[in-house]
Amino acid sequence: MRNPQLDKNGGLQHLLTLDGLPREILVEILDNAAPFTEVAEREVKKLPLLRGKSIFNLFFENSTRTRTTFEIAAKRLSADVVNLNVSTSSTAKGESLLDTIDNLCAMQADMFVVRHAASGAPFLIARHLYEQGRDDIHVINAGDGRHAHPTQGLLDMYTIRHYKGDFTKLSVAIVGDVLHSRVARSQICALVTLGVPEIRVIGPKTLLPTEIEKMGVRVFHDMREGLRDVDVIMMLRLQNERMNGALLPTPQEFYKVWGLTGEKLEYARPDAIVMHPGPMNRGVEIDSAVADGAQAVILPQVTFGIAVRMAVMSMLAS
Amino acid sequence: MRNPQLDKNGGLQHLLTLDGLPREILVEILDNAAPFTEVAEREVKKLPLLRGKSIFNLFFENSTRTRTTFEIAAKRLSADVVNLNVSTSSTAKGESLLDTIDNLCAMQADMFVVRHAASGAPFLIARHLYEQGRDDIHVINAGDGRHAHPTQGLLDMYTIRHYKGDFTKLSVAIVGDVLHSRVARSQICALVTLGVPEIRVIGPKTLLPTEIEKMGVRVFHDMREGLRDVDVIMMLRLQNERMNGALLPTPQEFYKVWGLTGEKLEYARPDAIVMHPGPMNRGVEIDSAVADGAQAVILPQVTFGIAVRMAVMSMLAS
Amino acid sequence: MRNPQLDKNGGLQHLLTLDGLPREILVEILDNAAPFTEVAEREVKKLPLLRGKSIFNLFFENSTRTRTTFEIAAKRLSADVVNLNVSTSSTAKGESLLDTIDNLCAMQADMFVVRHAASGAPFLIARHLYEQGRDDIHVINAGDGRHAHPTQGLLDMYTIRHYKGDFTKLSVAIVGDVLHSRVARSQICALVTLGVPEIRVIGPKTLLPTEIEKMGVRVFHDMREGLRDVDVIMMLRLQNERMNGALLPTPQEFYKVWGLTGEKLEYARPDAIVMHPGPMNRGVEIDSAVADGAQAVILPQVTFGIAVRMAVMSMLAS
Numbered sequence: 001m002r003n004p005q006l007d008k009n010g011g012l013q014h015l016l017t018l019d020g021l022p023r024e025i026l027v028e029i030l031d032n033a034a035p036f037t038e039v040a041e042r043e044v045k046k047l048p049l050l051r052g053k054s055i056f057n058l059f060f061e062n063s064t065r066t067r068t069t070f071e072i073a074a075k076r077l078s079a080d081v082v083n084l085n086v087s088t089s090s091t092a093k094g095e096s097l098l099d100t101i102d103n104l105c106a107m108q109a110d111m112f113v114v115r116h117a118a119s120g121a122p123f124l125i126a127r128h129l130y131e132q133g134r135d136d137i138h139v140i141n142a143g144d145g146r147h148a149h150p151t152q153g154l155l156d157m158y159t160i161r162h163y164k165g166d167f168t169k170l171s172v173a174i175v176g177d178v179l180h181s182r183v184a185r186s187q188i189c190a191l192v193t194l195g196v197p198e199i200r201v202i203g204p205k206t207l208l209p210t211e212i213e214k215m216g217v218r219v220f221h222d223m224r225e226g227l228r229d230v231d232v233i234m235m236l237r238l239q240n241e242r243m244n245g246a247l248l249p250t251p252q253e254f255y256k257v258w259g260l261t262g263e264k265l266e267y268a269r270p271d272a273i274v275m276h277p278g279p280m281n282r283g284v285e286i287d288s289a290v291a292d293g294a295q296a297v298i299l300p301q302v303t304f305g306i307a308v309r310m311a312v313m314s315m316l317a318s
Numbered sequence: 319m320r321n322p323q324l325d326k327n328g329g330l331q332h333l334l335t336l337d338g339l340p341r342e343i344l345v346e347i348l349d350n351a352a353p354f355t356e357v358a359e360r361e362v363k364k365l366p367l368l369r370g371k372s373i374f375n376l377f378f379e380n381s382t383r384t385r386t387t388f389e390i391a392a393k394r395l396s397a398d399v400v401n402l403n404v405s406t407s408s409t410a411k412g413e414s415l416l417d418t419i420d421n422l423c424a425m426q427a428d429m430f431v432v433r434h435a436a437s438g439a440p441f442l443i444a445r446h447l448y449e450q451g452r453d454d455i456h457v458i459n460a461g462d463g464r465h466a467h468p469t470q471g472l473l474d475m476y477t478i479r480h481y482k483g484d485f486t487k488l489s490v491a492i493v494g495d496v497l498h499s500r501v502a503r504s505q506i507c508a509l510v511t512l513g514v515p516e517i518r519v520i521g522p523k524t525l526l527p528t529e530i531e532k533m534g535v536r537v538f539h540d541m542r543e544g545l546r547d548v549d550v551i552m553m554l555r556l557q558n559e560r561m562n563g564a565l566l567p568t569p570q571e572f573y574k575v576w577g578l579t580g581e582k583l584e585y586a587r588p589d590a591i592v593m594h595p596g597p598m599n600r601g602v603e604i605d606s607a608v609a610d611g612a613q614a615v616i617l618p619q620v621t622f623g624i625a626v627r628m629a630v631m632s633m634l635a636s
Numbered sequence: 637m638r639n640p641q642l643d644k645n646g647g648l649q650h651l652l653t654l655d656g657l658p659r660e661i662l663v664e665i666l667d668n669a670a671p672f673t674e675v676a677e678r679e680v681k682k683l684p685l686l687r688g689k690s691i692f693n694l695f696f697e698n699s700t701r702t703r704t705t706f707e708i709a710a711k712r713l714s715a716d717v718v719n720l721n722v723s724t725s726s727t728a729k730g731e732s733l734l735d736t737i738d739n740l741c742a743m744q745a746d747m748f749v750v751r752h753a754a755s756g757a758p759f760l761i762a763r764h765l766y767e768q769g770r771d772d773i774h775v776i777n778a779g780d781g782r783h784a785h786p787t788q789g790l791l792d793m794y795t796i797r798h799y800k801g802d803f804t805k806l807s808v809a810i811v812g813d814v815l816h817s818r819v820a821r822s823q824i825c826a827l828v829t830l831g832v833p834e835i836r837v838i839g840p841k842t843l844l845p846t847e848i849e850k851m852g853v854r855v856f857h858d859m860r861e862g863l864r865d866v867d868v869i870m871m872l873r874l875q876n877e878r879m880n881g882a883l884l885p886t887p888q889e890f891y892k893v894w895g896l897t898g899e900k901l902e903y904a905r906p907d908a909i910v911m912h913p914g915p916m917n918r919g920v921e922i923d924s925a926v927a928d929g930a931q932a933v934i935l936p937q938v939t940f941g942i943a944v945r946m947a948v949m950s951m952l953a954s
Contacts, residue, residue, distance in 0.1 A: 051364065052362030052363040052364040052394075053363070054363065054393075054394075080363075080364070080390070080393040080394070082386055082389055082390060082393075084382055084386060085382075086382065096597075099596075099597060099598060099600075102617055103383070103596060103617070103620050104386075105617075106618070106619075106620035106621045107386070107387065107390055107620060107621070108358040108359075108363060108624070
């Protein structure tokens with residue numbers, strides 16, 4: 001089976017992961033997103049590109065925030081959007097998941113936006129569609145387990161390019177719970193693909209995957225050292241469910257060592273930008289003053305995220 | 319009170335049940351559904367027939383799947399759809415249900431799609447609208463208790479006609495838990511109305527209603543005998559809540575006796591079609607190989623279901 | 637900070653409360669609502685006034701009924717509506733609420749319809765938008781704690797004006813649990829603003845706020861005496877959670893003393909209208925015969941409520 005994300009002409013068939021996504025397509029998505037940022041500034045924030053298309057937000061894991069970004073993006077493209085919050089319990093078996101998909105395909109779905117607690121679920125769906133010969137139906141991974149969150153990775157790249165321009169001269173640090181973060185995986189893949197020469201991950205040993213160096217990153221266990229002279233700081237969210245777990249000290253202790261404060265920020269370049277995928281735990285991974293400070297580009301990330309999702313949806317549907 | 323489903327000119331006022339629905343209207347719905355199957359094949363799957371109409375999906379019983387089919391059908395007709403998941407607890411009293419209806423009528427609702435655990439709830443609503451003189455508001459029964467699920471019955475008839483043509487030459491078997499099935503009731507009414515000469519129900523005595531023969535069916539307690547030479551097999555879903563109940567052995571034992579396997583399927587005519595209203599319990603009422611086999615028309619049922627619902631909605635609203 | 641509800645030209649910037657809303661604006665809303673009642677009578681109940689606008693229904697407190705009225709109003713104005721049911725737990729800290737708002741602003745929201753259990757939450761949001769310089773984003777208070785429910789107050793005023801005309805000649809009684817009622821607060825503010833000379837509140841001491849006379853009302857602890865010769869009776873809903881509390885006897889005893897029966901209604905003027913914000917507890921605050929009787933205008937309130945919300949939304953967005 002060929003790269004499941006690409007159609008027979010090498011165009012984008014699904015967006016499942018940034019791992020292995022060709023550089024040209026990644027750049028094409030960023031390029032296509034640019035004009036969509038302008039749509040949002042207009043009086044009528046709507047384009048007829050996906051009129052009459054049926055997009056299903058298939059959320060097997062609850063995420064109001066992410067669902068909203070896709071819903072807004074789809075509605076601004078004039079698509080018909082149906083939200084399905086499917087409890088994982090009713091689809092415990094993979095077979096049952098695919099029966100759900102078959103049913104929605106039979107309703108002439110055009111696109112699935114899939115969020116699932118199990119790594120690989122969107123791939124399973126994409127492979128099933130391929131086996132059924134349904135190349136008219138497209139899958140977007142909106143976060144699967146610890147695996148990938150490609151639209152988040154893309155909007156992060158859009159943001160970096162917007163503020164920093166040339167990727168090939170940058171030093172970028174990713175800070176925090178890399179081990180459990182699908183966001184970090186997608187970010188690293190994209191940064192490698194785009195030729196960022198220095199990619200650092202910063203965190204405690206217990207929250208970094210073993211052998212992560214093989215992804216092409218440098219590991220730092222001292223935050224100040226890791227931040228030294230970087231151009232971009234990408235903070236990760238500390239999942240609430242981790243906070244009281246065995247892997248971590250208290251949130252207060254975590255903050256002391258791994259939280260981004262103004263003092264630590266000074267180790268980075270003076271024009272470094274600070275990013276966060278949201279929602280933030282203020283006072284845990286990041287100090288409020290930094291989150292709201294002049295170097296933070298956290299809210300522009302959200303804005304660019306809508307444009308990037310509109311770009312992906314319009315590329316898939318065309 | 320006249321037939322509550324018909325308006326004063328004999329047209330369709332509500333769709334509450336297939337019991338007593340005139341044959342001409344039933345056939346008219348099937349005829350009207352045909353062009354809607356083509357809409358779904360188009361680039362822009364949308365018609366302006368219900369533009370500006372307000373359709374309320376009133377689900378007093380949760381059913382993501384059925385709600386989705388009506389939502390898609392309504393949106394493809396350009397209606398404004400509002401989903402209301404009303405917990406039965408807050409409307410325990412019939413009075414309270416009708417207060418809810420009165421309120422939505424006061425918001426200028428055009429149509430209610432009603433799912434309710436209590437048999438007869440959509441009738442109660444239709445009668446109330448009649449008493450209020452609101453003949454501009456229409457009710458579709460999306461499943462009420464054990465009573466009826468008319469759009470399911472209609473899409474089943476559409477499917478049979480699509481594959482088998484003339485109803486008056488067919489032998490049809492309905493298999494499984496007929497006792498608790500609103501689907502079976504709607505199917506039998508429609509098959510009788512359309513002149514099917516041989517309608518069989520197959521199942522254990524504990525899961526067949528007493529005196530079901532009076533509906534015009536033949537009863538079989540031996541599945542192989544019941545399937546012999548039939549043209550159409552309509553499997554019923556075994557409700558999960560029944561599976562561990564007193565009426566039934568284990569799912570495995572049920573499957574052994576009443577599950578549709580390839581071996582049992584051979585008793586039917588070689589060109590027999592296999593239907594199921596979904597969602598399927600694979601390995602309980604049906605073997606996976608049969609469900610995915612060449613004779614299964616289970617996914618076309620879903621596709622035709624959207625078209626049938628579009629047809630019903632457009633007939634009601636016009 | 638100037639009146640947070642008004643823009644720099646004195647127009648409507650947010651609708652947060654009727655307390656301090658200038659009389660001209662209040663009357664303008666009522667005037668603007670009138671033509672929207674006619675839209676609902678049309679074949680196509682839709683206007684393009686808010687096409688391409690993104691309206692977020694931000695419900696931190698569950699209310700299917702109120703959410704539905706705003707959703708219908710927004711869809712009839714052709715807006716894109718996104719429903720967000722945000723559990724208060726995830727936004728326990730005010731900071732977190734404002735992070736949610738910042739995120740939605742970054743998605744180019746045009747309007748927030750906010751329901752919150754905490755009094756003042758919509759003000760907090762409005763002030764935050766002001767501090768961020770986002771005068772392009774508007775807030776409608778859909779009920780905050782015990783504080784205010786301005787669209788309910790406005791639709792009540794619309795209803796009174798529709799049936800009674802001149803406010804300056806009226807005697808109006810508000811009956812029941814005034815203490816916990818945001819509706820009563822909004823009603824009193826509006827009645828005072830519109831120059832109603834006689835505003836009465838009727839209820840037990842335990843359910844009336846201390847010093848309520850300072851709002852410009854007369855207090856009655858005898859219902860018959862309070863209803864004598866009034867033109868308008870506005871019943872309040874008895875919150876279910878109060879019913880078994882320490883402040884109240886049983887619902888039956890409450891009904892006996894404070895429920896509106898036909899007998900008590902006779903103390904009012906013969907042409908008095910009976911109003912209720914819904915949902916009604918029949919047999920608790922109001923007798924069914926009165927609720928469905930000739931003097932009740934409870935369902936017209938609902939109809940006018942859609943028109944008033946359309947008027948507010950279109951004024952804010954223009």
